[in-house]
Amino acid sequence: MEEVLERLANAIIDGEPELAEAAAKEALAAGIPPLEIIERGANRGIQEIGERFSRYDCFLPELILAGDAMNAALPVLLASLSAAEAKSLRLGKVVIATVTGDIHDIGKNIVAALLTVAGFEVFDLGVNVDVKQILRKADEVKADIIALSTLLSTSLPYQKDVVRYLQDSGKRERYFVVVGGGPVAPDWAQQIGADGYGRTAAHAVELCKQLMAQYEPPMREPLVFDYKA
Amino acid sequence: MNPKVQKILTSLDRAHSGPVCSVKDWDSRVIPRTTKAVLARHHLEKMCNPAEPINTDDDVADAFYKAGYDLALEIGMLCPDTERIIKAEEREIQQTMKETPDELTLGSGADLVVMKPRRPEDPYPPLVCVSLGLVLSEELWVPVVVGMIQKKHLVDALHGPSLRTVYGYEVRSGTPYETLLGRYEAQLRQEAMFRAGRPGLAQTGIASATTEYGHLGGMPALAGPANSTMSLCPVELKVTFANFHRIVQGINYGNRLRVGGYSFIGGYAGSPEGALILNIATDLLIPTLLASDYTSSYVYDVRVFGNCGRDAVWANSVAIQAVSRNTRFMRNKIVNETAGPCTEMFFYESAVGLMNHCVSGSSKTTQPRSAGGKYQDYLTPLEAWWCGEVFKSCAGMTRKQANEIAKVLIPKYEAQLASPPKGKSVTECFDLNTMRPSAEYQAIYDRVKSELIDLGMPLRW
Numbered sequence: 015m016e017e018v019l020e021r022l023a024n025a026i027i028d029g030e031p032e033l034a035e036a037a038a039k040e041a042l043a044a045g046i047p048p049l050e051i052i053e054r055g056a057n058r059g060i061q062e063i064g065e066r067f068s069r070y071d072c073f074l075p076e077l078i079l080a081g082d083a084m085n086a087a088l089p090v091l092l093a094s095l096s097a098a099e100a101k102s103l104r105l106g107k108v109v110i111a112t113v114t115g116d117i118h119d120i121g122k123n124i125v126a127a128l129l130t131v132a133g134f135e136v137f138d139l140g141v142n143v144d145v146k147q148i149l150r151k152a153d154e155v156k157a158d159i160i161a162l163s164t165l166l167s168t169s170l171p172y173q174k175d176v177v178r179y180l181q182d183s184g185k186r187e188r189y190f191v192v193v194g195g196g197p198v199a200p201d202w203a204q205q206i207g208a209d210g211y212g213r214t215a216a217h218a219v220e221l222c223k224q225l226m227a228q229y230e231p232p233m234r235e236p237l238v239f240d241y242k243a
Numbered sequence: 244m245n246p247k248v249q250k251i252l253t254s255l256d257r258a259h260s261g262p263v264c265s266v267k268d269w270d271s272r273v274i275p276r277t278t279k280a281v282l283a284r285h286h287l288e289k290m291c292n293p294a295e296p297i298n299t300d301d302d303v304a305d306a307f308y309k310a311g312y313d314l315a316l317e318i319g320m321l322c323p324d325t326e327r328i329i330k331a332e333e334r335e336i337q338q339t340m341k342e343t344p345d346e347l348t349l350g351s352g353a354d355l356v357v358m359k360p361r362r363p364e365d366p367y368p369p370l371v372c373v374s375l376g377l378v379l380s381e382e383l384w385v386p387v388v389v390g391m392i393q394k395k396h397l398v399d400a401l402h403g404p405s406l407r408t409v410y411g412y413e414v415r416s417g418t419p420y421e422t423l424l425g426r427y428e429a430q431l432r433q434e435a436m437f438r439a440g441r442p443g444l445a446q447t448g449i450a451s452a453t454t455e456y457g458h459l460g461g462m463p464a465l466a467g468p469a470n471s472t473m474s475l476c477p478v479e480l481k482v483t484f485a486n487f488h489r490i491v492q493g494i495n496y497g498n499r500l501r502v503g504g505y506s507f508i509g510g511y512a513g514s515p516e517g518a519l520i521l522n523i524a525t526d527l528l529i530p531t532l533l534a535s536d537y538t539s540s541y542v543y544d545v546r547v548f549g550n551c552g553r554d555a556v557w558a559n560s561v562a563i564q565a566v567s568r569n570t571r572f573m574r575n576k577i578v579n580e581t582a583g584p585c586t587e588m589f590f591y592e593s594a595v596g597l598m599n600h601c602v603s604g605s606s607k608t609t610q611p612r613s614a615g616g617k618y619q620d621y622l623t624p625l626e627a628w629w630c631g632e633v634f635k636s637c638a639g640m641t642r643k644q645a646n647e648i649a650k651v652l653i654p655k656y657e658a659q660l661a662s663p664p665k666g667k668s669v670t671e672c673f674d675l676n677t678m679r680p681s682a683e684y685q686a687i688y689d690r691v692k693s694e695l696i697d698l699g700m701p702l703r704w
Contacts, residue, residue, distance in 0.1 A: 115416025
């Protein structure tokens with residue numbers, strides 16, 4: 015039993031989706047309860063990669079591949095749980111994108127990878143993504159959070175457009191909208207009516223966790239995670 | 244046919260016929276795995292020595308050059324639009340090296356300047372372009388630019404701050420607002436250059452242009468070889484059709500071609516060693532595949548949103564020295580300060596970064612990036628002047644001298660890299676009527692400058 019759980023953890027650490035999925039299936043076939051497989055196999059692997067990343071012992075590619083491996087194993091395991099149990103294991107659904115006109119992806123990719131590692135179900139739409147496309151995806155997957163990134167000052171208005179469109183279409187209470195990126199600051203989040211701002215990728219993860227745990231959208235004031243003054 | 248056109252057509256053809264690779268595979272598998280394999284093959288893993296931030300060992304620089312050269316040949320560049328790899332052949336890299344000119348003139352008339360390839364510790368002063376695309380309010384744009392460029396002995400070229408509005412209207416990238424903004428910024432530049440008495444100042448791209456629309460809007464006003472077009476490729480080693488558009492626009496308008504590409508520590512490249520060999524590969528591939536007259540590239544550390552920490556200083560020192568020692572390619576190397584105006588930290592960060600880039604062999608820089616470019620109106624002429632003072636003054640210093648100074652300066656700010664001081668906006672710390680900093684800002688400048696002179700930095704002005 016320990017051996018297959020170890021293999022699952024290692025497959026996630028090594029970023030091998032096929033091996034992770036196979037190990038998850040094997041563990042189930044061996045009669046190990048799915049919750050135990052998740053806790054002692056999958057989560058152990060993903061926590062280890064998260065710790066390595068925070069120690070700079072590994073970098074973004076390893077984090078992305080570990081997230082892919084986790085995403086390959088998890089559906090197999092969640093299918094063996096009740097709907098309530100499965101939902102309780104996910105922190106929430108996040109649709110994330112770099113907004114129109116901007117092709118910078120690295121910051122957004124780090125946030126997406128860290129959110130996955132933290133236990134969120136992440137739908138990464140990529141870069142230069144149109145407002146409507148973001149909203150369609152959020153609607154389709156019943157997202158909890160819409161996370162918007164940009165490095166360009168002239169793409170900032172598209173973050174505002176997402177919030178405004180949600181307000182104007184009467185859907186503002188459905189999602190938290192969080193913003194980040196180079197020119198994004200807490201006062202911008204406040205100005206456009208976003209629910210939160212995270213300066214770094216780690217801040218973004220804490221922000222999303224706190225929003226999901228303690229609040230309902232829309233926020234009166236954005237929740238801000240920034241450097242200490 | 245213009246040889247640059249021939250190169251671009253060849254690369255475009257490869258963008259439609261080269262090996263297939265998805266963006267995801269490129270970022271998460273091809274880049275990290277190839278980089279790691281090349282480092283291992285050359286026995287260059289774990290070489291970063293933060294205790295000696297500026298490399299002084301030619302053998303180290305040459306060993307990394309060989310690794311970067313191999314990487315360039317092995318990997319090529321990805322075109323995300325077609326998801327195909329554009330490979331370079333060795334004979335093409337070698338041919339590009341042979342054809343590289345001994346110098347490049349920029350600007351015209353009394354403002355004409357000459358950029359040259361520089362070796363490490365080269366006494367020939369490098370060029371200074373101001374500023375990076377930091378956002379200014381419309382009403383502040385011309386006065387700040389006039390202030391920055393009026394010191395002719397310190398500033399050789401204008402890139403300029405950027406704008407978020409055009410005639411008061413908010414600009415959305417990729418829309419007609421941006422096309423209009425391109426022309427508007429070009430007009431503001433002409434006004435500022437006239438008012439500063441520098442009508443022939445070399446110009447680079449359109450700072451506010453985030454897509455090819457803004458570039459196209461401003462290009463007619465920047466035509467000719469006195470100016471450079473600018474095309475910045477996405478990390479790592481990607482080139483999009485938007486990049487090709489800008490390059491072709493530059494060729495069409497007779498501009499010099501400044502094409503850039505960056506490598507990120509903590510990103511797809513991973514370690515400082517990985518980022519620096521990717522940076523070397525970038526400096527070799529861009530002139531070969533994209534016909535640049537000079538490249539604009541550097542190593543950046545995504546973990547601290549800048550490149551003035553020890554790892555990035557070391558990686559940049561090795562990458563710049565590697566290419567400077569083994570080629571005559573001219574390169575614009577950028578320092579990314581994180582602290583804002585009216586802080587000691589800004590002066591320290593820029594001093595370390597620019598001294599490093601100068602003694603390592605960079606031909607040009609574009610500065611400053613006050614406050615990391617995060618806040619509107621956090622840019623004053625004093626940061627630009629300071630960057631010019633340091634970058635030009637350090638020409639001829641030895642790497643050993645520079646390393647000793649860096650070892651004293653870095654501890655003064657490195658603990659703050661994760662939470663740098665924002666500083667003050669231009670209206671809070673600089674008088675744009677008299678073109679003088681506030682008493683507080685002047686005192687900080689005087690104090691740091693005196694300290695650096697005492698440490699041995701040969702500041703001349």
